[in-house]
Amino acid sequence: MQYWLLKSEPDEFSINDLAKLAPKVEPWSGIRNYQARNFIRDQMQIGDGILFYHSSCKQPGIVGLAKVASTPYPDPSQFDSVSPYFDAKSSIDNPRWVLVDIEFLEKFKRVISLTQIKAMPQFSELALIKSPRLSVQPVSSSHWQQLLALGR
DNA sequence: GCCAACGTTGGC
DNA sequence: GCCAACGTTGGC
Numbered sequence: 001m002q003y004w005l006l007k008s009e010p011d012e013f014s015i016n017d018l019a020k021l022a023p024k025v026e027p028w029s030g031i032r033n034y035q036a037r038n039f040i041r042d043q044m045q046i047g048d049g050i051l052f053y054h055s056s057c058k059q060p061g062i063v064g065l066a067k068v069a070s071t072p073y074p075d076p077s078q079f080d081s082v083s084p085y086f087d088a089k090s091s092i093d094n095p096r097w098v099l100v101d102i103e104f105l106e107k108f109k110r111v112i113s114l115t116q117i118k119a120m121p122q123f124s125e126l127a128l129i130k131s132p133r134l135s136v137q138p139v140s141s142s143h144w145q146q147l148l149a150l151g152r
Numbered sequence: 153g154c155c156a157a158c159g160t161t162g163g164c
Numbered sequence: 165g166c167c168a169a170c171g172t173t174g175g176c
Contacts, residue, residue, distance in 0.1 A: 007162090033171075056162050114163080133161050133170065 002043060003139040005051040005062070005128060006102070015052050015064040018104045025069040025101035029077050030085045032097060036136035041072050041098045043138070050102055051139060051147060053128070054111075061113035062147060070101035108151030122146065 006028065008014065018026055031037055048068040054060060074095035077085035090096040117123045123146075124130075127137035139147070 009162090035171090060163070131170095132163080135161085 001048060002045070003049045003051070003141060003144040004039070004044070004068075005053055005137045005139050006066070007053045007055045007135045009056045010054045011057065014054065015104075015107055018052065018066060018102070019064075019107060022104040025103045027075075028099045028102050029075050031075070031099060031136060032085065032087070033135060035134060037097060039136050039138060040100055044068050044072060044100050046071060049139075049144060051144070059111055059113055061111040061116070062108065062151060063111050064107040064151070065105040065148075066102045067105055068100050069103040072098040072100050075099040110151065112147060112150050116150075 013026070028040075031040060046068055050066040050068065051062045052064045052066050053062050074092075075085070075097040077083040078087040078090045078095060078097045079092060080086055085097075087096055114128070117126065118129060123143065126139070126143055127134055131137065
């Protein structure tokens with residue numbers, strides 16, 4: 001069991017969109033970064049915890065929880081020539097990009113803002129701070145527990 | 153395999 | 165909308 005942080009732009013897909021779907025799952029489509037892809041492909045397992053992060057918005061921060069709801073499988077959008085996520089160099093036989101389904105768990109009572117996280121020295125090693133552009137990040141169980149306590 | 157050019161992310 | 169950081173591409 002591992003923990004992750006996934007970023008989403010709320011204008012595109014927010015925690016409320018995920019909540020509305022529940023108990024249906026959302027295929028986490030569109031990851032086009034190798035480091036992020038490798039985490040999904042090599043390490044994600046059903047039941048893993050996910051911190052849901054809102055980026056590129058008024059109040060960037062962690063807004064709730066989800067969980068990994070499938071094993072990794074090829075992202076269909078890479079084969080769709082009209083999709084913005086189309087990848088001509090990928091093929092059905094040798095797909096380049098994978099995704100997992102994610103399932104809503106809860107919305108935090110309060111948003112854990114990026115400002116707040118940055119102000120707390122215990123989070124200086126969090127990938128969100130150290131690798132701010134990575135859209136799929138591992139989170140240690142210690143950080144996970146601390147962040148849960150802050151959000152609930 | 154280096155590295156310049158280019159594209160993208162995302163906070164501010 | 166700006167721009168810093170950084171990932172990717174492609175020529176050599």
